[in-house]
Amino acid sequence: VSEFVASQEGIGYLIKLAGGLLDTPLMMAAIAVLSISGLALYAIVAGAESWAVYWQPPLETAGAPGG
Amino acid sequence: MRDDIRRHAAAIGWPVLVTVLLLLAWEIAVRTLGIRWIILPPPSAVFEVMVTRYDLLITHLWPSLYLTVLGFVLAVIGGIFVAVLITYSDIVRKGFYPVIVVSQVIPKILHRALVHRVVRDRNHVEPAAGVPDRLLSDDHQRRDGVCVGRRGYPSHGAHVHGLALADLLEGPHAQCTALYFWRDEDLHHASPSSASSCRNSSLRRKASVI
Numbered sequence: 001v002s003e004f005v006a007s008q009e010g011i012g013y014l015i016k017l018a019g020g021l022l023d024t025p026l027m028m029a030a031i032a033v034l035s036i037s038g039l040a041l042y043a044i045v046a047g048a049e050s051w052a053v054y055w056q057p058p059l060e061t062a063g064a065p066g067g
Numbered sequence: 068m069r070d071d072i073r074r075h076a077a078a079i080g081w082p083v084l085v086t087v088l089l090l091l092a093w094e095i096a097v098r099t100l101g102i103r104w105i106i107l108p109p110p111s112a113v114f115e116v117m118v119t120r121y122d123l124l125i126t127h128l129w130p131s132l133y134l135t136v137l138g139f140v141l142a143v144i145g146g147i148f149v150a151v152l153i154t155y156s157d158i159v160r161k162g163f164y165p166v167i168v169v170s171q172v173i174p175k176i177l178h179r180a181l182v183h184r185v186v187r188d189r190n191h192v193e194p195a196a197g198v199p200d201r202l203l204s205d206d207h208q209r210r211d212g213v214c215v216g217r218r219g220y221p222s223h224g225a226h227v228h229g230l231a232l233a234d235l236l237e238g239p240h241a242q243c244t245a246l247y248f249w250r251d252e253d254l255h256h257a258s259p260s261s262a263s264s265c266r267n268s269s270l271r272r273k274a275s276v277i
Contacts, residue, residue: 009126009127009130010127010130010131010134011124011127011128011131012131013127014123014124014127022105024104024105024106024107024108025104025108025112025113025115025116026116026120026123028108028112028113028116029113029114029116029117029120029124030124030127032113032114032117033117033124033128034131037128037131037132037135041135041136041139045139
């Protein structure tokens with residue numbers, strides 16, 4: 001969260017900056033990139049989980065194939 | 068084996084299908100309703116920006132990704148540590164559980180205020196790169212009395228007090244401009260050039276009202 005408001009770099013900063021400049025397409029693009037990276041991270045963690053605790057039945061959640 | 072493939076296809080297919088449908092609806096809505104791009108750009112425009120300015124996005128993605136992964140690793144390490152303590156120690160469980168519960172119900176957005184206080188002084192603020200030069204010329208500032216800093220914000224410790232829009236939109240790609248205003252008492256923090264361009268007190272008031 002702190003990264004979102006405090007820094008001079010990062011996607012959160014870019015969203016804020018683009019919003020301030022009224023460059024809505026850039027803002028949306030940054031949000032999209034954030035979403036995609038979020039999905040990717042989720043997939044990685046879900047994959048790691050199913051690998052680490054393989055005895056658990058896969059959860060019924062979207063986003064992660066096999067998660 | 069066959070079931071497995073089908074399951075995987077469904078796990079990927081449905082989310083993709085729904086996402087595509089939502090994006091299509093968004094695109095059609097923006098175009099048919101004639102929504103200005105500054106309010107809501109269609110997904111195609113967003114995608115175009117993602118392609119044309121990928122270097123900018125990637126540059127800003129790395130620090131975020133790094134912090135996210137670092138935070139996750141620290142949280143996992145700390146979480147396992149706390150979990151072990153809570154599981155094996157009755158005192159820790161009884162003592163810390165209320166604290167943990169309370170920490171979870173405080174909205175995350177409130178952390179923002181705390182963190183912002185701490186770090187604000189360490190950062191100096193970003194230039195408003197989108198303001199065209201002609202709006203920053205001294206003549207223009209004197210005539211209209213708008214305190215538009217060459218740096219966008221007053222340089223240090225001052226609060227941006229308002230935002231005005233100029234040059235708004237004839238077409239989707241028209242130049243958008245944001246003008247920042249700041250309060251009188253903040254001006255002594257500002258750079259000399261921007262302070263001197265706001266000598267007129269009524270205009271300063273106007274700026275602070277906006």
